[in-house]
Every structure is written in C-alpha cells, then in structure tokens.
Amino acid sequence: MDTLSYKTISANKATVNKEWVVVDATGQHLGRLASKVAKLLRGKYKPNFTPHVDCGDNVIIINADKVELTGKKWTDRVYFSHTGYPGGQREITPAKLKEKGVDRLVLKVVKGMLPKNRLGAALLKNLRVYGGAEHDHEAQNPKVLDINALK
Template identity: 80%
Template sequence: MDTLSYKTISANKATVQKEWVVVDATDQVLGRLASKVAKLLRGKYKPSFTPHVDCGDNVIIINADKVKLTGNKWNDRVYLSHTGYPGGQRENTPATILKKGEERLYKKVVKGMLPKNKLGDKLLGNLYVYAGTEHPHQAQTPKSIDINLLK
C-alpha cells in the first residue's frame, strides 16, 4: 500500500469555490436559521472545508422582516451593549433592534455563531440581509436553496 498517495488537500484563497446563495427567511425561527447561515458562511457544508480559510458562500437573506421567534422572546430576550462610558450599559430587545433595521438583528445573531477573530469578521461581511424579496445581487446569479433541507 502506497501511503504517499493519501494527502490531505487544504483549500487556500486561490483554490476555493465561492458561490452566491439566496435564503428565504419567511416563517423561519431566527436562531435555527442563523445557525445554518453561519455554517454556510463558514463553508461547513462543503467537502473542501478548511478551518483557517474563508471557503464559505456569500449568503443573501430575503424577507428578513418575516422571521419568527418562539415564545415571548421578541420582548423578553435582552441584548446588552456598552457605550464605553461609565454607566453606558444599554439593553435592547429583538423587537427594538428589528425596528432599527433587519440587518442589525441578523448580523448580531450570526456574529455570535462565527469565530471570534479576523476570519469571523471577514465571514460576516459575506452576509447580505434585505427586508423584501428584491436584492441588488442579480448579476452574481445566486441560487436559491431551501434552508430546511440543511442539517
């Protein structure tokens, strides 16, 4: 048996195959949707996944305003932030964050599911969130996928 023929192939920036994917958020639960989107951004569904390389897809989320939260989480869940000044701790609920913009809520939730380093920041830049069904990325010919079929 020739063991030299079995080599682990690591993807790099030049050999990675990035795609554009459209995900419809209508009647999806926010946390479950965000975890699958984080896996798509990271590239975990690809056989050529490499942990230290941006090998994930560019993800476009449409109908972001039609997402669901179970229970009374729209008003009971609290996200804390700090202004950097003494006494500057602020509390926000998902409902107040959604009023400021859909992109803020999705980026906050997905960011917590990505690596906390430079790669995670770069991966978060591959996420695009839109409230309606229209998006300005038609030139990239994105393919639409059913998020419920992913594990």
Template identity: 75%
Template structure:
C-alpha cells in the first residue's frame, strides 16, 4: 500500500484559487443568506479548505436593500453597541440600521462578521465582501460569475 498518496495537502497563499462571485440578495432571508456568504468567504465549499488560510472567494452582494426578515424581526430584534462611556449602551434594530445611509451594507456586514472567526483572519475575510444596494456593481473587470445562493447548503 502506497502511504505517500494519502498526504493531506494544505493550501497556502500562493496555491489558493480565489474566484469572484455575485450573489443576488433579492427576497432572501437575511440570516440564511449570510450563513452561505460566510461559508463562501471562508472557503468551506472548496475541497482544499484550510482553516488558517484565506482560501475563500471574493463575494459581491447586489440588491442588498431587498433582503427580508421573517416575522416581526425588523423591529423586535435588537443589536447593542457600547460607546465606552458610562451610560453609552445603544440599541439598534434592523429597521433603524437600514434607514441610515449605507444601511444595507452595515446590516449585512454586522451579521456576516458574527459568523466569521474573531481574529485577524476574520477581519481579512470580511474585507473580501462587497455589498451594493442596487443591481449594479463596479467589479466587471474581475469578470465575476453569478451564482444561485439557493443551491448551496
């Protein structure tokens, strides 16, 4: 039996194959969309996934303002931030975040950030996500391929 053929190949920065993909967020549930986007950013759908390497794809999310939440979560779900000062705890609902400029970008980044590792790799992975509220984006030069996010598990 040839045991050399069973060696595990770990990806590194030079051997990783990063792609550009476009995800349409129209009528997608926020949490379900973001879990799949986080797995795309992390590279978990690839056979050469390596936990400590950025081997995921660059993800472009279009129509982010058309994302939906089930139930009454637009007003009932609460996100907390803390300014660092006494009495500085602030509450934000998804509806209040979406009402601000670049609200869809801030909401999707907040949700996806919670699903990524809490270290420097997670910050690097989050920078590979590009969110646009409309249907057009500025990354045509990278020739991204459009994928159907519903086909991923």
C-alpha cells in the first residue's frame, strides 16, 4: 500500500498563492458582505485551506459608503467598547461610525468575523477599504470578483 497518497498536504507561507481581489460594495448588505470578505481573507474558498496559516487573498473593497443596512439598524444598533477605566464604557451607532470614516464601519464588522488572535490581526492587514470607486492598487493587477457568486 502506498502511504504517500494518504498524506495531508498543509499550506505554508512559501506554498500559498495569494491574489489581489476587488469587491464592489454597492447595494450590498453589510453583514453578508463582511462574512464573505472574511472568508476570502481567511482563504476558506481555496482547496488548500489551512487553519493556522494566512492563505487568503488581499481584498480591496470599493464603494464602501454605499453599503446598506436593513430596518432601523443605522440608528438602533449599538456597538460597545470599553476604555479600560472605571465608567469607560462607550457606545456608537453605525451611522456615527460611518461619519468618522467610511472604512471604519466595514473594518469593524469584518474584524469581528476573523479569529481573535495574532492570525486574525495579520489577516485584517490584507484588507483595504475605500469609500469611492477609486483605489491605489492598480500595480497589483487585482481581479474583479462578484461577491454574489460566492456562497
């Protein structure tokens, strides 16, 4: 019996094939967009996915200012944070977070869907978010990806 055919192949930093992908957020619901982008960053759509390795793609999100939330979530949903000091609990709504910067809302939601460790922090660095249709990563030759085609 040939035991070499039963070995599991794990991806590592040298064997990973990372690509640049552009995702258009126009008319997309925030949570569904963020979950698919988190899967792209993690590499879960690739056949050589390895849980402990950064094998995902570099993702560029354009038109992040045109992302949608259903119902009254722009004003009624509240994100909590804490400064670490007594009485330091802070709250912010998605509308106020979007006013501070169009990329902050999308980054916050995608960050919540990534692992809470050093790998998750490294994966978040592979995400670039832009409010308009312009981005400054043309040199990487990114391919345009239809986010609705992914599961």
